[in-house]
Amino acid sequence: xxxxxxxxxxxxNLHKLTLAWPVTLPVCLLAFEFVLVxxxxxxxxxxxxxxxxxxxxxxxxxxxxxxxxxxxxxxxEVAFHRTHSFKDLSTRxxxxxxxxxxxxxNGREMxxxxxxxxxxx
Numbered sequence: 001x002x003x004x005x006x007x008x009x010x011x012x013n014l015h016k017l018t019l020a021w022p023v024t025l026p027v028c029l030l031a032f033e034f035v036l037v038x039x040x041x042x043x044x045x046x047x048x049x050x051x052x053x054x055x056x057x058x059x060x061x062x063x064x065x066x067x068x069x070x071x072x073x074x075x076x077e078v079a080f081h082r083t084h085s086f087k088d089l090s091t092r093x094x095x096x097x098x099x100x101x102x103x104x105x106n107g108r109e110m111x112x113x114x115x116x117x118x119x120x121x
Contacts, residue, residue: 028086028094034103034111036078045072049104050082055097055117065104086117 018033038044047070053061068080084101086094094117102112 028117030084030086030101030115032101033079033081036073036080038073038075041075043072043074046070047106048080051102051104052084053100054092055095055099057095059097061100
């Protein structure tokens, strides 16, 4: 369940950060997509990452970054589609609660959305 989504202004813009989400554990796959828009005629080197603030067992959160790409981009739009598995790993256990996903360009958070993880029935 997406709680809220917002974008932040800068010379490169993100549009349409959308999440597709089955909200039951233990095996969930989050699909998300967004569009990067470079309105400038200049070429920019950009590092694009997504991050998730995972809920810990005690209810606090921790942030984990995942690299998407580091490339140069001309004027125009580029669409990105990614998935993230919420399957429990030996190094990461997923807990119920509100998780935050965000897109970062060159280390600066540009868009965010919230999702709610629920235990399987």
